[in-house]
Each structure stands twice: as C-alpha cells, then as structure tokens.
Amino acid sequence: MSNAIETRGLEYRIGRSFEIRDLALNVPEGSIYGFLGPNGAGKTTTIQLLLAMRRARAGSITVLGKRVPQEITAVLSRTGYVPERPHVDPSLKIDEALRFHAAFYRSWDDKEGERLLAQFDLDRSRRIKRLSKGETGKFLMVLALAQRPDLLLLDEPTDGLDPVVRREVMTAVVDYVSQRGATVFISSHLVHEVERMCNWIGVMDKGRLVSEMTTDSFKSGIKRLRVTGAPQSMADPPFVLLSRQPSEGVIEGELWVVRGWQAPMRDYFESAGARLTEVTDLDLEDGFVELLRTSRSRQPLEGR
Amino acid sequence: MFRVILQSHWNWSKLLLGPGVVAAFALPILSVQQINEPGYADWSPWGTAGLLRDVESWGIWYAALAAGLGLAIATSAWGSDHRGGHVYALSLPVERWRYVLFRYASGAVLLGVPILSFWLGALLAIASIDLPDSLHAYPTELAVRFALASLVAFTVFFAISAGTMRTAGYILAVIGGLLVAQLLLATAGAGVDPLEYVVDRLTSWPGPFEVFTGRWMLIDV
Numbered sequence: 302m303s304n305a306i307e308t309r310g311l312e313y314r315i316g317r318s319f320e321i322r323d324l325a326l327n328v329p330e331g332s333i334y335g336f337l338g339p340n341g342a343g344k345t346t347t348i349q350l351l352l353a354m355r356r357a358r359a360g361s362i363t364v365l366g367k368r369v370p371q372e373i374t375a376v377l378s379r380t381g382y383v384p385e386r387p388h389v390d391p392s393l394k395i396d397e398a399l400r401f402h403a404a405f406y407r408s409w410d411d412k413e414g415e416r417l418l419a420q421f422d423l424d425r426s427r428r429i430k431r432l433s434k435g436e437t438g439k440f441l442m443v444l445a446l447a448q449r450p451d452l453l454l455l456d457e458p459t460d461g462l463d464p465v466v467r468r469e470v471m472t473a474v475v476d477y478v479s480q481r482g483a484t485v486f487i488s489s490h491l492v493h494e495v496e497r498m499c500n501w502i503g504v505m506d507k508g509r510l511v512s513e514m515t516t517d518s519f520k521s522g523i524k525r526l527r528v529t530g531a532p533q534s535m536a537d538p539p540f541v542l543l544s545r546q547p548s549e550g551v552i553e554g555e556l557w558v559v560r561g562w563q564a565p566m567r568d569y570f571e572s573a574g575a576r577l578t579e580v581t582d583l584d585l586e587d588g589f590v591e592l593l594r595t596s597r598s599r600q601p602l603e604g605r
Numbered sequence: 606m607f608r609v610i611l612q613s614h615w616n617w618s619k620l621l622l623g624p625g626v627v628a629a630f631a632l633p634i635l636s637v638q639q640i641n642e643p644g645y646a647d648w649s650p651w652g653t654a655g656l657l658r659d660v661e662s663w664g665i666w667y668a669a670l671a672a673g674l675g676l677a678i679a680t681s682a683w684g685s686d687h688r689g690g691h692v693y694a695l696s697l698p699v700e701r702w703r704y705v706l707f708r709y710a711s712g713a714v715l716l717g718v719p720i721l722s723f724w725l726g727a728l729l730a731i732a733s734i735d736l737p738d739s740l741h742a743y744p745t746e747l748a749v750r751f752a753l754a755s756l757v758a759f760t761v762f763f764a765i766s767a768g769t770m771r772t773a774g775y776i777l778a779v780i781g782g783l784l785v786a787q788l789l790l791a792t793a794g795a796g797v798d799p800l801e802y803v804v805d806r807l808t809s810w811p812g813p814f815e816v817f818t819g820r821w822m823l824i825d826v
Contacts, residue, residue, distance in 0.1 A: 354695045378698035388692040390685035392616070404609040405697045 335495030381445030675758025
C-alpha cells in the first residue's frame with residue numbers, strides 16, 4: 302500500500318521554544334489517520350508544513366505522490382482542508398463564499414454542495430459572521446467535501462462543537478470516505494472521537510512522533526498489569542514496558558503498563574519469580590496518556 | 606478565478622470607491638466653475654495669468670485624490686485575506702504569484718472606474734466653458750496623469766499592505782531611522798539632510814512619486 306502522506310527527517314523550528322524534529326509520518330492511502338497529541342504538540346504546525354504554509358528547515362514531504370512545496374498547487378487541488386480556526390472571510394454570505402471557493406476547484410460538485418448545505422441545515426443567504434460555532438464548523442466541512450478531494454486534512458475540526466454537531470460533521474466525513482475511498486488525516490486531542498473512526502493513529506508530543514500504528518494494534522496490545530514480587534530489574538521482557546510504578550492504596554504490588562501484550566507472556570513473570578495477579582484492558586485514552594508519560598520520561602535520557 | 610477575486614475586492618472597496626468616483630467626476634468641474642461666474646471672463650494677459658493660477662491651485666487636490674484612491678483600493682485588496690490570516694488564500698490551489706497578480710489586476714480594474722469618471726468630468730468641465738485662443742484644455746492628458754498617479758499609489762500601498770505586521774514595522778523603522786538621523790545631524794550642524802535627499806530622490810525623475818509633483822493643469826497655454 303502506498304502512502305498518501307509521507308515525511309522523512311522533517312525539521313522545523315519556531316524561535317527557541319518549539320521545534321519539530323526528525324518527523325517521519327506514513328499515512329497509508331485510503332486510511333483514516335488520527336493525529337493525536339496534547340495542545341502544543343505540533344499538530345497544526347505539521348499540517349501547515351504539509352500544505353506548504355510553512356517552510357521546513359530540512360527533510361522531505363510527499364503528499365498524494367507530489368513533492369511539497371515544489372508541487373503544492375497540484376496537491377492543494379486534490380486536498381480538502383479544514384483549519385483549526387475559521388479561515389474564510391466572515392463578511393461573505395455562505396453563497397458568496399461557496400462561489401468563490403468553487404472557482405478554484407475543477408472537481409467542485411455543485412450538487413454535492415447543495416446536498417450538504419441541506420443536510421447541515423445551512424441557509425445560503427446568511428453571512429458567515431452570523432453563524433454559530435457549530436454552523437461555521439459545518440460550513441467549512443461543506444467547502445472541504447464539495448470539492449471532492451482525494452485527501453482531507455482536518456485540523457481539530459470538531460474542537461469546541463457540541464456532541465450533536467460533532468457527530469453530524471464526522472458522519473459526513475465517514476460517508477464521504479466510504480463513497481470515495483479518500484484518505485483522511487485528522488488531528489485531534491479528543492481521543493474517543495479518533496478511536497471511533499480512525500484505523501491508523503499517530504501520536505505526537507513536543508514536536509516528535511511518539512508512535513504510529515493501526516488503531517487495532519494500539520488498542521489491543523496495551524494493558525495494565527498488576528504484578529507482585531517483581532525484582533527491581535527484570536531482563537528482556539517480551540513486551541514494551543511503558544511504565545512501572547507502585548500500586549496506590551492498600552493493594553500491594555506494582556502497576557505495569559505494557560504494549561504488545563499477549564496471554565502466553567504470563568510465563569515471563571513466573572520465570573522471574575514474580576506473580577501476575579491481574580490484566581486490565583486499557584482504552585485508547587489510557588493508552589495515549591501512558592504513551593505520552595513514557596515518552597516524556599525517556600526524552601531527558603535520550604538527550605544525554 | 607479572476608471574476609470572483611474582482612467580486613471580493615468590490616465587496617471590500619465599494620464604500621470607499623463610491624465617494625471616490627463622485628469626487629473624481631466633480632473635481633475637474635469644480636476647478637473651472639469660477640470661469641462661468643459673471644465678470645470673470647477677463648482674457649487680458651493679466652486675466653489669463655490669474656485664471657492659470659486658479660487652475661493650478663486645484664492641482665494639489667488632483668494629486669491627493671489620486672493618492673487617496675490608490676490607498677483605498679490597495680488596502681481593500683487584501684481585506685478578506687487579512688481577516689483569515691491569509692490561511693485561506695494559502696490553501697487555494699493557485700500559484701502564489703498568480704493569486705497576487707489577480708489581486709493586483711482586480712485593483713487596477715476597480716481603479717479604472719474613478720479614472721474614467723475623472724476623464725468624463727474633465728471633458729464635461731471643458732465643454733462647459735469658453736476659452737480664449739491663447740489657452741488650451743488638456744482633459745485627456747490630465748486624466749492619463751491622474752491614472753498613472755493612482756496606479757503608482759495603488760502599487761506602492763498594495764505592496765506594503767500585502768506584507769505582515771513585521772514588514773510594516775520595518776518600513777516604519779526605516780522612516781523613524783531617517784527622522785532620527787536627520788535630527789542628530791541637524792543638532793551636530795553637519796549640514797547634511799538625509800530626509801530631504803530621500804524625498805528628493807523619490808519625487809524627482811526617475812523616482813516613483815515624480816508623477817505627483819509639478820503642475821496639474823486642466824487648462825494651460
């Protein structure tokens with residue numbers, strides 16, 4: 302499977318406080334890729350780099366098989382973009398903004414635009430500045446979807462929207478993908494939203510890609526283990542140990558968060574003289590938090 | 606593409622453009638109104654000289670209107686893009702140079718309206734008066750000059766307003782630096798006047814603002 306988005310060794314710096322380092326993204330064609338990360342992780346900056354709104358210091362970017370920034374016009378003609386904050390002139394009426402937008406896209410589909418406006422209950426004659434936050438979010442999605450893109454870049458498209466509107470917007474995206482087979486790259490810090498719709502996940506923190514894998518492997522392999530009698534150092538675990546800490550309260554032992562867990566791995570504890578008393582599934586949000594915690598505790602060591 | 610950019614520019618500039626068109630039409634007519642007043646038609650050499658002085662006194666208003674129109678159209682050219690921090694424009698599938706060119710061209714087209722209005726006003730003004738044989742009217746020549754001056758002002762302000770706040774800061778810093786240098790040199794009695802030098806370079810040929818200076822004469826010998 303080829304990648305709709307691929308970056309290699311991407312470097313970018315804003316002042317002294319923030320930088321993106323050695324970013325290597327692989328977004329498979331046809332995937333719905335959730336780009337997770339806490340606020341300030343560099344998600345928006347990465348998207349802006351992908352769209353050539355910012356210039357990288359080093360590295361390469363390929364989007365839909367085209368080099369960025371050299372072939373950005375060809376990329377943009379096939380990409381629907383919904384930014385974090387509304388970017389359309391708010392003094393325009395919906396109708397005017399649609400006409401303006403349509404003039405730039407050969408693939409623009411008037412009927413689809415009309416259908417989406419009706420689906421989202423948006424009135425063409427209203428000015429954008431008079432729309433509520435939810436209506437604005439829906440309108441930006443109309444612009445992105447009616448141009449029939451091969452790639453949707455959505456930067457926190459549902460941030461601040463109520464659950465009803467959020468579901469409407471994301472349903473429209475999923476419907477579009479199922480019809481068209483487009484690739485979706487959606488950045489968010491709403492883990493549950495990503496969990497529901499994405500089949501790939503990349504986690505970013507402090508300008509670095511911490512992890513990139515299918516949602517299934519992310520969810521299925523992350524467990525919390527309760528372990529008693531474990532020696533301080535245990536050699537070569539068959540899984541990835543994300544965190545290890547004493548359990549709180551009256552229950553003795555330690556809590557381990559691991560990735561890549563499989564049932565036969567219980568033997569490992571017995572061979573080391575420890576006892577595994579409980580295995581708990583973690584949902585994506587717990588896994589995400591543990592992943593970030595591990596990544597942050599490792600970073601100072603890596604820096605030495 | 607160009608049509609929608611022109612439409613967008615029109616939306617942003619129509620409130621300024623309307624009065625500009627009226628002013629451009631009215632200014633040449635107002636500048637010769639006194640000739641129709643009773644007792645003015647004194648075509649002796651002294652009377653003719655007086656008429657030319659009167660006509661010339663209106664020149665500053667032609668230059669000011671041309672500059673004002675250029676400024677108004679230029680600042681409104683980027684109005685919609687500034688609102689969205691230029692993110693929308695950057696996300697459109699069009700080369701940046703082409704987008705800038707379209708924005709510039711839309712401004713030039715809109716400027717055509719007050720320029721045409723000015724030309725018509727100048728023709729009407731001349732048609733409404735009787736001139737002695739010693740004087741000639743130059744409505745088309747004045748309109749061409751008005752067009753050039755408007756375009757120069759539009760181009761300069763278009764370039765400035767296209768930039769970021771940082772660019773504007775640099776320009777202000779250069780102007781501020783010149784003023785400070787002027788002050789220091791004057792205090793030290795150095796006999797050098799950098800500000801005058803810069804202004805002179807800009808307003809005399811081949812400086813870009815040369816078109817604004819000199820005599821703007823609808824009627825001349």
